[in-house]
Amino acid sequence: MxxxxxxxxxxxxxxxxxxxxxxxxxxxxxxxxxxxxxxxxxxxxxxxxxxxxxxxxxxxxxxxxxxxxxxxxxxxxxxxxxxxxxxxxxxxxxxxxxxxxxxxxxxxxxxxxxxxxxxxxxxxxxxxxxxxxxxxxxxxxxxxxxxxxxxxxxxxxxxxxxxxxxxxxxxxxxxxxxxxxxxxxxxxxxxxxxxxxxxxxxxxxxxxxxxxxxxxxxxxxxxxxxxxxxxxxxxxxxxxxxxxxxxxxxxxxxxxxxxxxxxxxxxxxxxxxxxADERLARLPEPEPPTGFDFVEIKAEDTSAVEVLLAQLGFTARGRHRTKPVTLWSAGRARVVLNEQHAAGQAPHLAALGVAVPHPDRLAARARELGTPSAFRRTYAAEQALDAVRAPDGTEIYWVGAAAGEPDWTTEFEHGLPDAAESGASGVHAIDHVSLTQPWESIDEAVLLLGAVFSLDPASSTDVAGPQGLVQSRVMTARDGDVRIALNVVPTSLAHAGEGRRGLPQHVAFRCGDARALARFARTRGLQVLPIPDNYYEDLAARFDLADDDLAELRALGIVYDRDDAGEYLQFYTRIVGDVFFEFVQRLGGYDGFGAGNAPVRLTAQGAGRDRT
The missing domain is CATH 3.20.20.150 (Divalent-metal-dependent TIM barrel enzymes)
Structure with a gap:
């Protein structure tokens, strides 16, 4: 019309x-x-x-x-x-x-x-x-x-x-x-x-x-x-x-x-x-993603992130044939570390990839919607992945999920193991990604994720942190395997010019046993984000946890939530540059994000004091 x-x-x-x-x-x-x-x-x-x-x-x-x-x-x-x-x-x-x-x-x-x-x-x-x-x-x-x-x-x-x-x-x-x-x-x-x-x-x-x-x-x-x-x-x-x-x-x-x-x-x-009225213009068919394919951390020097991944049981799977890019994985979770064209940049979440049944359909839909494309040079025999640039600058790629689709990981020195294999870490997959948004682009980001990727709004929460109120909107795929949280930089940080550095982005990985993973990572020297004793005293008052369980959560720096559907365990790494990792375990039908724990995490990270 x-x-x-x-x-x-x-x-x-x-x-x-x-x-x-x-x-x-x-x-x-x-x-x-x-x-x-x-x-x-x-x-x-x-x-x-x-x-x-x-x-x-x-x-x-x-x-x-x-x-x-x-x-x-x-x-x-x-x-x-x-x-x-x-x-x-x-x-x-x-x-x-x-x-x-x-x-x-x-x-x-x-x-x-x-x-x-x-x-x-x-x-x-x-x-x-x-x-x-x-x-x-x-x-x-x-x-x-x-x-x-x-x-x-x-x-x-x-x-x-x-x-x-x-x-x-x-x-x-x-x-x-x-x-x-x-x-x-x-x-x-x-x-x-x-x-x-x-x-x-x-x-x-x-x-x-x-x-x-x-x-x-x-x-x-x-x-x-x-x-x-x-x-x-x-x-x-x-x-x-x-x-x-x-x-x-x-x-x-x-x-x-x-x-x-x-x-x-x-x-x-x-x-x-x-x-339908013939005057109504129809777009190419929607292509809801079936899961995350990878996340990309970019920096001039990614060695600190490599140390972190190794401590958590990820394995280096190879270096790209033509670029200063390495691939790490655990289970189905893939992390790309990119040092190309990154002079002066601290580690940050630069891109993510989702798997879709028909990549060509999604590319056509993005073009019809006039979404800005992300461009990266590819060489002969390299797979060119389509991508859009989100309003905050994050590049979102998509790859074919069907059997027989080209596999971009073959461009690395060593291929990935079978997707069903889980490494020593017990990490299974990427659970969700949290993207920090400038105040002026949050609504446009919601539209892009909904219109192009068919993600639906799942929740909207305001979280009180020490630097101000953080508005968070979660977009999810209909099957729940892709979750993207959009967090708005508090006004105080935006006015101070802090940008993302005032509110880092993060990737959450899903694991089968958060306690076992935290113990394993500690033996490799990981320092988790410290959680105050006051939190665990409150936890004891809110939930009927056994004393031994509560003591173990406290010792490992794990935070906890529960609802009528199930339980949720989380722990966090320290911030490296402008990014940190979170590891979560979902028990039963728990489908949230531990929103009540977010203020504790924000305070613990507080104003850059936790950055390494």
Whole structure:
């Protein structure tokens, strides 16, 4: 379907926004009135620029408080409307958004509101303009799209229809199913926004926390499916008020926004199945990953990481034939240590790889979504792996999981043992990866992992650490074998320029016996992250652990959690550069991450004191 975006969604001047939206691939834009008022260009110049950029000007917005008023006030509404209609004529626009009244003096009478919309429609028709009436979630009396539609029906004017906004409908918990009772030609415009699940007043929620589709908790695919079934033929437009998006790079945000609509169109098409509208653009088939294939640690000198891996029972499997890269493994867990083009860099998590059934399909999907590609030079007889670059700079590769797919490990001096073999460490596989995110890119990262890799949001947690609150969002594959935690750098560290060094990334490896692994690693000289005695005293109070078990956990530096499904044991290495390793044991059906232990770990790591 035709795509559009409100200029309020992104940063910059109105001219900047038009150029960015055109470059990102949008078909049209909504002109947010404050953007035009602040622009030095005349309406005619804006109209001409949009034409040169092949952008339609779809909606002028907003006109507020136009109905439910007394006659004296309505005379002022008509005077104001005439001025705006004349301005719209100069812009070449024919659709205006009128919001339901929020004023305390509003008259609670549908007949009054309908009569005034009808008279406003008469005036609009003189200019060839239509009115899209929208129920604001905080409207004084009209705060439900179903009541807005009743008023439009009563107005009974060809120039008066409804605007349906996903935020105003879904934030109030209104059932969108009744949308299908509205004739498609009476729906004049559709605005879309996602949002996180928050408990706060709806106006503040709307003004500061809207998100692009695929980044929040709303069922936008279901919402748009109802709209498509009505026969609506207008654009799908984004209207997202968000403090972050309005201060990030206008071009990058526009691309990010357009990607969200491409993902949503595909999701709606798949939701509708055989009933899907042919105008809905479908992407190549999703390719959910079946597991992690490798992680890559990059540094000018990776010897400290090599020592750590050896202490934990990993085995060096070989050196790359043409590059300063080595491969280590334990069980199915593979760690690539890369010293190429890494001058001056401390050890950090630079890349990860996932296994997928059909790599070509995933590559096609990533291209269709306009996701930035990661490029590395490959030589003859080397396997070229496709990858995307996440917003934080991490490269995410994918390899074929099916038998007979090319094996990149043959490029090393020695191949890996059979995947089922488990080394002396007892490590089985990579359990999860934790990526540190700049505050401005967390939402884009959620969209990328969901849209490209079909990962689903599993949980969202705020963890209190000594440097501030760490927001954590977990994305998982549907079978649970790929878990990626996205952790936002606390504001205090971001402002201090600490970046990742203030909040390191880490890789968690799953093992069969955390106690045995910790004992084994200690015999090889491993120094685990020290855990304070206060933690174990609290642990004794919370869980009925035997004294011997508790003493062993304390001696080995293992932390513990339990829920109704099972148990979870964790221990951590010290930080090397900007990365550390975690080793976990899952018992029963435990599927969490020991969130209650995270503040203890963050405090123990505290402000770089634990780095080696």
């Amino acid at each position: 035709k795509t559009s975006i409100a200029t309020v969604c992104i940063s910059g001047t109105l001219v900047d926004k038009l150029h960015a939206c055109a470059a990102a691939g949008f078909d049209g834009v909504e002109i947010f009135e404050p953007d035009l008022i602040a622009a030095p260009e005349s309406p005619e110049e804006i109209r001409a620029l949009a034409s040169r950029l092949h952008l339609s000007l779809d909606l002028y917005q907003p006109m507020r408080d136009v109905e439910g008023v007394d006659e004296a006030e309505f005379a002022r509404v008509l005077r104001r409307a005439r001025a705006k209609f004349e301005l719209m004529a100069r812009l070449g626009m024919d659709l205006v958004l009128c919001c339901s009244n929020v004023a305390t003096a509003t008259i609670d009478d549908d007949a009054v509101s309908a009569a005034q919309l009808r008279r406003l429609g008469d005036l609009a028709a003189e200019y060839g303009i239509r009115i899209a009436f929208e129920a604001l979630a905080w409207g004084r009396f009209i705060d439900d799209y179903r009541r807005a539609w009743r008023v439009v029906e009563l107005a009974d004017h060809p120039s008066v229809g409804v605007c349906l906004d996903s935020f105003h409908i879904l934030s109030r918990g209104h059932d969108p199913a009744a949308i299908e009772s509205i004739p498609g030609d009476r729906i004049f415009f559709v605005q879309l926004a996602d949002a996180p699940a928050l408990t706060m007043d709806v106006l503040s929620w709307s003004r500061h926390h809207r998100l692009f589709p695929g980044e929040g908790s709303f069922d936008l695919a279901g919402f748009v499916a109802h709209i498509v079934r009505t026969g609506y033929s207008g654009p799908l437009s984004l209207e997202v008020f968000n403090d972050t998006f309005r201060q990030t790079d206008v071009r990058e945000t526009a691309v990010h926004a357009h990607r969200s609509l491409r993902w949503l169109e595909d999701a709606v098409s798949r939701r509708l199945g055989a009933d």
